[in-house]
Amino acid sequence: MSDQDEDIILKDLDDNELVAQMQDDLYDGMIPEVTEGTQILLDRGWDANMVLNDALVEGMRIVGEDFRDGILFVPEVLQSANAMKGGMGLLRPILANSSVNSSVGTFVIGTVKGDIHDIGKNLVGMMLEGAGFEVVDLGINTDVDQFLHAIDEHDPAILGMSALLTTTMPYMGVVIEELDKRDMLKDLPVMVGGAPLNQEFADAINAHTYGRDAAMSSELAKAIVGKNR
């Protein structure tokens, strides 16, 4: 994103410049720089939530928009996600111990049965974590019983399901049907996402919400629980 050739000394930047630079570095997938910027802001007394939202989440929102507009592609988005992970590594323990960081809710998420693709799910999980959700990740190849068990155990605010394959996405409907049979849908919004999905499919299987991409899924999840950090 930046065209500057000369090395930028992050610690010499003022707060606004540093945040802007971190967003650029996140966009460019520069893991050490984003990690260093995160540490500098913390050292300057920034609240961990502010670092997370102003630098990392905002940076990923820009990445998400450019992905949606065809400016960035999957490899670049994954590099950006890895850079965010670098910053999150520093912030996570602070956020976990912070009294002001009460979770906005639990989000149970999994890739559905028959599907081993988890890149999108992991991106969504990271963005949700950034948005203040406690994320319970059931991993890949998750069947209806595993979803039901996790719902019983964690009482989530939202259930999320992901699929990459046209052949596996109908299984989301199987899970939703089972939740409906148990009269659980009225209390448990279900969000679905994945590359081959669209709003039409989400509507057809009676999903509450279609998460078009990771950043949008996070925004929609916050709207569902009615809380913004």
Add this chain to the structure above:
Amino acid sequence: MSGRANISAQGNRLLVLACGAIAKELVQLKSMLGVEFDLQCLPAGYHNTPQNIVPDMKAILDARGDEYDRILIGYGDCGTGGGLDRLLETYPKATRLPGAHCYAFFAGLPEFDAMMQEELGSFFLTDYLALHFETLIWKGMGLDRYPDLLGMYFANYKRVVYLAQTDDAAITAKAKAAADKLGLDFERRDTGYGLLYDDLKTFIESAKGEPAHV
């Protein structure tokens, strides 16, 4: 391709509108079967960007559909999430190959399902994908620029299954090298042209029973 449709031996105008990744196989089958049809292909690179398939297919069908009596769509669902089938509902002259993707129609539908049952973490290569692994998979997924993404992409995969259309030691070696590069086990299965052969033959023969174009 010329602007005028070729006419088959039966007088029908037939078009096969296919993924570039099976173009070579279709040309070979055309020769093997001794049949006449026009062939137009969409870029094989749409393997990585399936969202381009439906709009491009629609543009071609709108522009050229009237020139033909029957059209075979040389695609499975191919990551369109049912979008290709929804499109084809509005083009009654067009039918597509069975299955979710070329792996399924080369291997056979039950055979493909069995392979997935056997190992969910199967990554498939065809002759085309083995030959063009570096361009389409390695570079296409950005692994040339970001090799550290290999784990993110392939951590859940266990094996490469090379579905061989031909008995070619050089292609097999390329498929094996691809598996090694991905750090996965390697298996080779002879599939030949599978359902591509059967469905192309059926497509040609079913057109025989129809009134010839006047």
